[in-house]
Every structure is written in structure tokens, then in C-alpha cells.
Amino acid sequence: MSSQPPNFPPDQDPNNRLRQAVRGAAAPPHLPVKIRQQLDQVRQRKATALWARPWVPVAALLVVGVAGGLMYRSGHRALPVNPQEVESAALLSNVSHTMRPGLDDHLHCSVYGGNPVPNRMPALAEAVQDLPPQFRELLAAVQRHIPEQFRIYSAHECLRSGRKFVHLQLTTDSQLLSVIVTSRGVDESFVRDKIIPSLAGAGTSIYQAKTLRFQMAALETRDYLAYVVSDLSEQQNLDLMTAMAPEIRLALEKLES
Numbered sequence: 001m002s003s004q005p006p007n008f009p010p011d012q013d014p015n016n017r018l019r020q021a022v023r024g025a026a027a028p029p030h031l032p033v034k035i036r037q038q039l040d041q042v043r044q045r046k047a048t049a050l051w052a053r054p055w056v057p058v059a060a061l062l063v064v065g066v067a068g069g070l071m072y073r074s075g076h077r078a079l080p081v082n083p084q085e086v087e088s089a090a091l092l093s094n095v096s097h098t099m100r101p102g103l104d105d106h107l108h109c110s111v112y113g114g115n116p117v118p119n120r121m122p123a124l125a126e127a128v129q130d131l132p133p134q135f136r137e138l139l140a141a142v143q144r145h146i147p148e149q150f151r152i153y154s155a156h157e158c159l160r161s162g163r164k165f166v167h168l169q170l171t172t173d174s175q176l177l178s179v180i181v182t183s184r185g186v187d188e189s190f191v192r193d194k195i196i197p198s199l200a201g202a203g204t205s206i207y208q209a210k211t212l213r214f215q216m217a218a219l220e221t222r223d224y225l226a227y228v229v230s231d232l233s234e235q236q237n238l239d240l241m242t243a244m245a246p247e248i249r250l251a252l253e254k255l256e257s
């Protein structure tokens with residue numbers, strides 16, 4: 001038997017493919033979810049390691065200082081400086097004002113490992129034990145319509161930038177999906193953002209956005225915003241929100257009275 005490693009064509013060599021995945025701005029959506037989360041974390045660590053080189057913070061502080069001074073003069077808020085925050089800010093800048101809270105929570109809680117997929121998938125009762133009881137109907141709507149290959153691994157409240165979210169986290173072997181609800185701010189409205197709804201039926205308009213592999217479909221009620229954020233295809237993500245929308249709206253409107 002030969003001890004030589006097998007020869008792969010360059011595009012099929014596992015080492016090449018791993019290197020390309022790590023180098024890429026985002027791992028491809030068909031990779032199993034745990035591997036992709038690890039690649040996202042490797043990418044973050046590489047960015048953090050770069051940050052640790054002595055000259056980088058000094059150079060960055062100079063840049064941020066100059067930019068901050070310019071922004072201060074022009075009345076804008078300061079730039080984010082954490083690498084993860086920089087990447088997050090770039091992704092958030094690709095979607096509308098009212099889409100941002102849902103994408104921000106999905107990125108930081110599900111994608112960047114705030115509450116990662118556990119090694120052992122919990123039973124449903126354990127997964128949803130931290131869900132506030134008033135959102136049980138939201139959970140029921142998700143359970144009724146979610147494709148059967150998805151498992152709920154957590155339902156909880158989480159905080160991001162001081163804002164509270166109700167967050168249902170789901171996964172298959174290769175995909176992540178979040179159903180996220182948050183109170184609607186006075187300046188947040190897809191109608192006000194002048195986003196054209198992708199679908200409008202049964203009194204529910206559904207709005208869409210995407211950035212990199214992240215597909216978003218969302219709706220608004222008087223007091224709430226609800227999002228489905230996933231790495232499904234655009235059509236699958238929209239179809240799922242379309243199926244759940246009437247029940248999600250009903251569940252949220254009951255909390256508004």
C-alpha cells in the first residue's frame with residue numbers, strides 16, 4: 001500500500017477547499033452548520049489575531065481618531081472598532097433600518113456564537129424552557145409550519161445593544177434559522193422605510209432583504225417586528241414566513257390589547 005496521500009484535482013482537494021472557505025468572507029451555505037460556525041469563529045479569531053499585532057491598534061486608533069474627529073464635526077456617531085462589530089456593521093449597512101434589529105440579533109446570538117448549536121440536541125421541553133409564557137403561541141405557530149428537518153434548540157429572551165429580543169433558534173445539519181420578535185421602535189416601520197412588500201395577503205405584508213447568505217423575511221404589527229432570518233434559499237425563507245405570518249400576527253396582536 002502506498003503512503004502517498006491521494007491526488008485530488010485542485011478544486012476537489014479538501015485542504016484547498018478548507019483554505020478557500022476560511023479565506024472567504026462567508027462560508028458557503030451547504031457546509032454542515034457546526035463546521036460553518038467553526039469557520040466563522042476561525043475567521044473571527046484571525047481578525048482578532050491581526051488586531052493583537054502591536055502596530056494594528058495604533059494604526060487603527062489613528063484612523064478611528066481621524067475618522068471620529070471628522071464624524072464628530074459632521075454630527076455622526078463614532079465608528080465601531082471591534083472586528084466582529086466591523087463585519088456586523090458592514091452586513092447591517094446592506095439592509096434597511098427596520099430590518100437591522102433582526103439581522104443583528106441573528107448574527108450575534110446564532111452566527112457568532114452567542115448561543116451556539118449545542119453538541120447534544122436538547123428535547124423540546126428543555127429547549128424552550130426559557131421562553132416567556134406569553135410567547136407560547138408564537139412557538140406553536142413556528143412548530144406548525146417549520147420544515148420537518150429543522151429542530152428547535154433554544155427559545156429564549158436575549159439582549160443586543162440594550163434591546164430585548166424573543167429568539168427561537170433552529171437548525172438542521174447544515175442550516176441555521178432564527179425566528180425573532182422585538183418591540184417596534186417609534187422610528188421603525190417597513191412602510192416608512194418605503195420598502196415594497198414582497199407579498200401582501202390576508203392583511204399581512206411581508207418584507208424581504210438579503211445580505212451574503214442571510215435571507216430575511218419580516219412583518220410588522222402595531223407594537224412588534226417579527227423576522228425569519230436563515231441561510232435557506234430566498235424562496236424557501238419567504239415561503240416559511242408566508243405560511244407562519246397570519247398566526248404570528250395573531251399571536252402578537254393578542255399581546256397588544
Ligand SMILES: [Zn+2]
Binds near residue numbers: 110115156165167
Ligand atoms: Zn438569542
